[in-house]
Amino acid sequence: MAELSGKYLVGVYDDDDTVLHAVPRLRKAGVKIKEVYSPFPIHGMDEALGHPRTRIGIAAFMFGVTGCCCALTLMIWTMGIDWPMIIGGKDPISIPNYIPITFELTVLFTAFGMATTFFISNGLGPGTHFHPRFDVRSTDNKFVMAIDLGRNSMTEEDITRALRDSGAEEVNVKQF
Amino acid sequence: MHVTSPVREPLIQGGKTYADVTEDICRHVEGAPTKEWKIAFGISLLVLAYGSVCLAWTWWEGLGVWGLNKTVGWAWDITNFVWWVGIGHAGTLISAILLLFRQKWRTSINRAAEAMTIFAVLCAASFILMHMGRPWMAYWALPLPNVFGSLWVNFNSPLVWDVFAISTYFSVSLVFWYIGLIPDLATIRDRATSNISRFMYGTFAMGWDGSAKTWARYEYISLILAGLSTPLVLSVHTIVSMDFATSVIPGWHTTIFPPYFVAGAIFSGFAMVQNLMLITRVVYKLEDYITLEHIETMNKVITLTGSVVGVAYITEFFIAWYGGVEYEYYAFFNRMTGPYWWAYWAMMTCNVISPQLFWSRKLRRSITFTFFISVVVNIGMWFERFVIIVTSLHRDYIPSSWAMFSPTRFDIGDYIFSFGLFFTLFLLFSKYLPVVNMAEVKAVLRSTSAQMPAKIAGVAKVRQRGTAQPAYDKDKE
Numbered sequence: 228m229a230e231l232s233g234k235y236l237v238g239v240y241d242d243d244d245t246v247l248h249a250v251p252r253l254r255k256a257g258v259k260i261k262e263v264y265s266p267f268p269i270h271g272m273d274e275a276l277g278h279p280r281t282r283i284g285i286a287a288f289m290f291g292v293t294g295c296c297c298a299l300t301l302m303i304w305t306m307g308i309d310w311p312m313i314i315g316g317k318d319p320i321s322i323p324n325y326i327p328i329t330f331e332l333t334v335l336f337t338a339f340g341m342a343t344t345f346f347i348s349n350g351l352g353p354g355t356h357f358h359p360r361f362d363v364r365s366t367d368n369k370f371v372m373a374i375d376l377g378r379n380s381m382t383e384e385d386i387t388r389a390l391r392d393s394g395a396e397e398v399n400v401k402q403f
Numbered sequence: 404m405h406v407t408s409p410v411r412e413p414l415i416q417g418g419k420t421y422a423d424v425t426e427d428i429c430r431h432v433e434g435a436p437t438k439e440w441k442i443a444f445g446i447s448l449l450v451l452a453y454g455s456v457c458l459a460w461t462w463w464e465g466l467g468v469w470g471l472n473k474t475v476g477w478a479w480d481i482t483n484f485v486w487w488v489g490i491g492h493a494g495t496l497i498s499a500i501l502l503l504f505r506q507k508w509r510t511s512i513n514r515a516a517e518a519m520t521i522f523a524v525l526c527a528a529s530f531i532l533m534h535m536g537r538p539w540m541a542y543w544a545l546p547l548p549n550v551f552g553s554l555w556v557n558f559n560s561p562l563v564w565d566v567f568a569i570s571t572y573f574s575v576s577l578v579f580w581y582i583g584l585i586p587d588l589a590t591i592r593d594r595a596t597s598n599i600s601r602f603m604y605g606t607f608a609m610g611w612d613g614s615a616k617t618w619a620r621y622e623y624i625s626l627i628l629a630g631l632s633t634p635l636v637l638s639v640h641t642i643v644s645m646d647f648a649t650s651v652i653p654g655w656h657t658t659i660f661p662p663y664f665v666a667g668a669i670f671s672g673f674a675m676v677q678n679l680m681l682i683t684r685v686v687y688k689l690e691d692y693i694t695l696e697h698i699e700t701m702n703k704v705i706t707l708t709g710s711v712v713g714v715a716y717i718t719e720f721f722i723a724w725y726g727g728v729e730y731e732y733y734a735f736f737n738r739m740t741g742p743y744w745w746a747y748w749a750m751m752t753c754n755v756i757s758p759q760l761f762w763s764r765k766l767r768r769s770i771t772f773t774f775f776i777s778v779v780v781n782i783g784m785w786f787e788r789f790v791i792i793v794t795s796l797h798r799d800y801i802p803s804s805w806a807m808f809s810p811t812r813f814d815i816g817d818y819i820f821s822f823g824l825f826f827t828l829f830l831l832f833s834k835y836l837p838v839v840n841m842a843e844v845k846a847v848l849r850s851t852s853a854q855m856p857a858k859i860a861g862v863a864k865v866r867q868r869g870t871a872q873p874a875y876d877k878d879k880e
Contacts, residue, residue: 243849263615266421266590267846273619281620287627301546305555314559327564327642331571334631338575342582345624349617351585351609365613366590368421368845 231403235261236386237361238372238395243269246370249393250275253372256389257381261373264365283348287341294336298329361401373401414508414847417691421845425590428837428844431687432591433600436834439686444834447826454820458533461813466536468813474806475796479814480534482788483821486671487527488569488643489664489784492636493672494520495576498583499632502625508700510843511692514587515683515833516676517580522828523675524573526821531569533817561645568642572635579628582621585611586842640668647791654734654795659722663715670708670754671784673701674777679829681774683838692839695768702767705780709758712787716755734795742807743794746786753783 240246247269253260254277263272273280306312307320317324346352365371372395374386381389387398419427436444461468471478494517501509532538543549544566546556556563588604589611595601611617644664647655677698684693723735738747757779761767793808832838 264613265615265618266425266613267586267842268618268622269615272615276615278616278619281623283620283623284627287624302558305546306558310555312557314557317559321559324559327561327638327645328558328567330634330638331564331567334575334635335571337631338578338628341624341627342578345582345620346609349620351611351617353606353609360612363593366586366593366611367425 231360233375233377233403235361235401235403236374236376236383236390237399237401238374238390238393239362239364239397239399240370240372240394241368241396242394243267243370245394246372247272247275249372249390249395252393253389258374258386258389259379261375261378264361264371264373266366266368266370269370283341283344286344287337290340290344291333291337293340294333295329297336298332299325302328360403362399414511414694414696415692415844416694419691419848421848424841424845424848425594427689427692428587428839428841429591429594431833432835432837433594433596440830440834444827444830447823447830449823450819451823451827454816454823457813457816458529458820461533461817462536462538466534468811469817470809470811470814472806472808474799474804475793475808477534477792477796478808479789479810479818480530482785482792483818484527484530484534485643485664485788485792486781486785487523487530487821487825489640489668489671489788490675490781491520491523491527491572491576491672492640492665492668493676494518494523495572495579495632495636496669496672497676498579499629499636502629503633507847508697510847511689511694511697511839512676512680512701513843514580514583514836514840515680515838516672517576517583518832518836519675519679519829520576520672521573521580522825522832523672524569524576525828526825528569528573529821529824530817561642561649564642565646568639572639575628575632575635579632582624582628583840583843584836585609586613586621587837587840589613590841591837637665640664652795653728653730654738654791656731657719657722659715659719663712663719666708666711666715667754667784667787670705670712670758671781673705673708674780674784677701677705677773677777678781681770681777683833687833687838689839692844695770698770698773699764699767702761702773702776705776706758706761706767709754709780713755716751730800734798737798738790738794741794741798743790743797746790746794750783750786750790753779754787757783 238249240249243265246263246265250260250263250272254275260276263269263276265272302325303320307318311319313319361373362369362371372390374390376383376386379386383400390398415424417423469478469480494513497509497516498513501513532541535541544556544563546558549555585608588608592601592604592608595604641661641664644660648657648660650656680693681698684690720735720739723731726732738744757776760772760776766772797807798805
């Protein structure tokens with residue numbers, strides 16, 4: 228998480244539907260929203276904010292392919308090339324017997340790779356004591372919209388009014 | 404738009420708001436440990452201590468302290484292993500498969516069920532280490548170039564598949580569980596009053612801030628993890644069953660094993676979830692979150708999987724007769740009428756008959772009865788594994804090799820060890836971590852709670868008025 232600086236307007240909403248409908252209205256009115264913080268996922272919020280669709284799925288697929296290849300390489304090389312052995316009258320390289328481990332390693336690589344990608348792309352990690360800096364209630368029961376005044380051409384009063392109109396129950400100013 | 408269906412009862416009762424959910428779930432994490440918790444924890448530590456002494460002696464002295472003999476080479480060790488792994492299937496089933504099926508009732512129980520999964524798999528793994536006899540050689544099961552020769556592990560062996568399956572299952576379940584915990588840890592961090600708890604929960608919350616972007620990624624990876632865990636959970640018990648099914652022992656060499664083991668695993672896992680949740684909901688006053696509806700739904704799953712298991716028993720028996728292999732036929736006939744008849748009939752009664760009682764709505768909504776049947780089911784599922792393992796082995800091909808198995812105090816002591824481990828870990832979890840997934844419960848609250856429709860109406864009014872000054876501003880100013 229990048230360090231925050233500047234002056235922010237913080238709109239506090241008490242309902243997830245209100246904030247979800249407030250976002251397109253404010254954007255249409257010309258307000259540039261930095262981010263919305265909520266205690267639980269609000270479906271459609273990232274589209275409403277105009278965030279690009281997450282590409283974590285592509286990463287997951289790549290990790291899966293890596294796991295699959297690693298597993299097959301390991302088994303074919305050890306069982307078929309490094310020390311070939313005939314077990315149960317089967318070929319040294321007998322792919323059907325390798326299916327269970329190939330599957331398990333594919334899942335293992337995907338899960339760990341994807342989780343690591345998730346932590347890195349969100350800037351999450353141990354020691355990252357990044358508390359919700361706009362409003363501490365955003366992990367409890369409030370839905371918090373942060374607006375960077377430095378990046379908006381509208382005046383503070385106009386944005387405050389727009390936030391109020393969109394249903395914010397409080398509008399606070401936060402200076403970093 | 405969210406819609407409340409009038410047909411179903413709300414999942415979360417008591418007209419909870421988002422703040423109520425936080426308050427209700429965090430209460431036990433933030434408060435001092437209660438007297439009941441301390442007593443229960445003390446008892447589990449004592450049990451664990453006794454079990455650890457037995458286990459230490461088993462490893463010091465060798466597997467000769469168990470009741471195994473040259474005919475019955477697997478008995479309680481593998482019975483307990485399969486039993487615990489089976490129990491460990493419910494958590495991931497609830498969190499992964501029910502997520503894919505969009506079953507919202509899972510949100511109240513998935514956290515505790517996943518924790519149970521992780522602890523049960525640890526108990527199962529402890530039996531794998533125990534039955535090796537020389538646990539310091541456990542790394543021999545890994546594909547390392549063997550320093551005692553150039554051999555590798557045999558990748559054709561289901562026992563090696565099992566090493567991969569169990570360790571993958573354990574670690575993926577742990578990742579799934581931990582990622583689900585992060586938002587709730589952040590909630591506790593932001594409410595913390597003491598520096599130490601703010602530091603501890605803050606460290607494990609990893610700086611979670613709940614931004615829309617993070618949530619979008621969170622939802623996406625939850626879905627992929629669920630998609631991965633669904634075949635994973637089915638594969639694990641399939642591979643465990645292949646430890647038996649790929650052998651040529653009459654009674655084990657059966658193609659029906661994989662689905663039959665998976666159904667049995669879900670069956671016993673749900674029974675264990677019932678046992679734990681029925682106690683947890685009363686102790687932590689979570690009756691509004693884990694309602695009769697949840698209990699009834701889980702009982703339906705128990706009846707379904709119990710019926711699958713029952714059909715599998717009967718099919719297996721039919722094929723033993725119809726297949727015309729006399730060794731196979733003898734193995735099954737001997738199970739039913741031989742010296743271990745009592746184990747077979749205990750299994751049949753507990754697993755086939757008892758879950759059928761849940762066809763009565765009154766019984767499946769009775770908490771006492773549910774608790775009783777859940778215990779019975781777990782006893783039955785232990786006997787199932789005992790019957791499969793010991794009764795198939797104890798009659799060798801040559802009658803001079805026939806033997807019986809009787810457990811020694813170390814067989815029993817090592818089993819007790821796993822209970823001590825399981826309950827110690829579960830009690831620590833239930834005190835220091837939120838037992839219900841707050842974020843997910845909040846997310847389903849609106850569509851399932853009785854309190855919400857008024858709110859939705861309020862929002863609609865604001866939208867109709869367009870940009871005009873909303874009414875509630877007048878109250879504020």
